[in-house]
Amino acid sequence: MGHTRKKKKGHKKRTSQKEKPDNEVSTSSSSARRHEAQDDEASASDSDSDYANNLDLIQVNLKRSPARMVYLVDHIPHMNPPPDVVAIQDPPSEFAWKSCPGYNIEYLPARELLEKDNPKTIEDPVPVKLVGFYVTQSIDPSDWRIDWREHDNDHYSSVASLFLNTSCGEITIHNVYNNKQSISMSKLLTDSDHPVTGESAILVGEFNLHHPGWGGDGVAQVEKDAEILHQATSMAGMRCLLPPGLRT
Template sequence: MATLLRDPDIGRYDILAIQEPWKNPFDTTTHHPAKDQFHLCYPDKDQTLPARVCFFINKRLDHSRWHFEEANRDLGSLNLRLGTEEEQWIMVHNVYNPTQTATERGSTLPLLGKALEQSSQHEQIIIGDFNLHHELWGGDRVQRADPNAAELITIIEDHCLTSNLVPGTITYEECDGRTTIDLCLTTAGLVGRLIQCEIETNMDHDSDHLPIVTSLDLNILKMMAKPRRNWKALDEKTFTRVLQRELPPQQRPRTKTALDRHVEEVMVALTVAVEEAVPTTIPSSRSKSGWNEECAKVLAQSKRLRRQHSLYHTEETWEAYRTARNHK
């Protein structure tokens, strides 16, 4: 998760829905190295147990047109107002459904069904880790369906949901198995707006869950990027020349009014010098402090070995990939 949020390409995405985020042992939050690009929406009602879902919302989205609601630590919802003349909302539900063998099982599905019912007048997207196996989404690879999968199928039927991943798409991959437990579901009104829903291997950062990228044709208002000064490109000769030209003569003000006026003249001179000597730039979503060529090479090596393991699935390929992942 940490390297995902530091990836130079992460700024291309509007919304990141994370399941099982890193657990901060000291506070009800998670790791957030991309504060310059994303708002963190983290459920914090439960002060005793860490949240198992969270959102990262790109700051280019108009923050007055979305808000976050938490049902509990395993279900959070994002209410997103579209940039259309009519008042239209999209509800994005981020779900973590505990495994069948978890000590504190507590299925999230009843709560999800309630949330869908409450927002039935809006189009809805459901994404998350359901920890359930069924041939409806797992394809022919599923030998035996989980009994609790029937509850999810009932929710899908009751709310006319569509599963957007191709059945059998591998979403979870570890040394001892490959399966489909992560889903992206949408209501009927969004089916025609779907552009893409698939595994994005280029954004894989060695999680056992593979990243799913979903694109929809939606009109969402975004904030305009504000230009800022590129101080690294300062033209020192121009700055010195303009400053010498614009600075007022040295003097020793004898009154407060004279001092204030002199300070103002100095500030004006500095402003003119900066405007002429320091160019402006639009911040790039790909720029990340601390990212260098060595980071890129280590990441590429890890991804290459991950692909080899996915292809051959042997102990040797797993060990090579595990070593590269730990080195990264």
């Protein structure tokens, strides 16, 4: 589980529904379903100076487990401070239906969901994309958007990018799930239309790659894609926020 803190502007009044200005151009899918949590007060106070000056981000691989998802939702309110953004990999179908108080739930289903698609009442539930997000409702909805990469055939199902406006400019959180090492790192890292490295980029996810740069001295075998990832992020001036060798 990764954790980072980054400067951003103070939050505006929180809202329980994500609304876009008329002039906003969104790269998000019209079929992406957003379920807002009912309990807005579960998130931290807008006057909280820590929330006003830092971005708290965690990354979690749910391994398609409803039990892991329920544990995460129950655990978030006890975190100090609660995360502003949770980058999710491999969510279960229930991810689209389980509320997380104080957070917008962001996901992309295989098709438009209907009430009858609730996994509790159907034997073959509709899957959701391999990555998703929880975004705190204390961040104004006009300050962020998600690119689901619907026109990126190589990375459509396994990469999504959250763009967040801050007082320091726009930052981008790239959420990656490299299931069975199915993603070509050279393609991912050289895609000029969807850059994932740089000064304003945060790259998180489940990469399933091994390198001493993040795995520590105990890494016995380094994959080619791991070396590509390490070199590209180093050249971009990015740094790993976890101590090398930390078990995740």
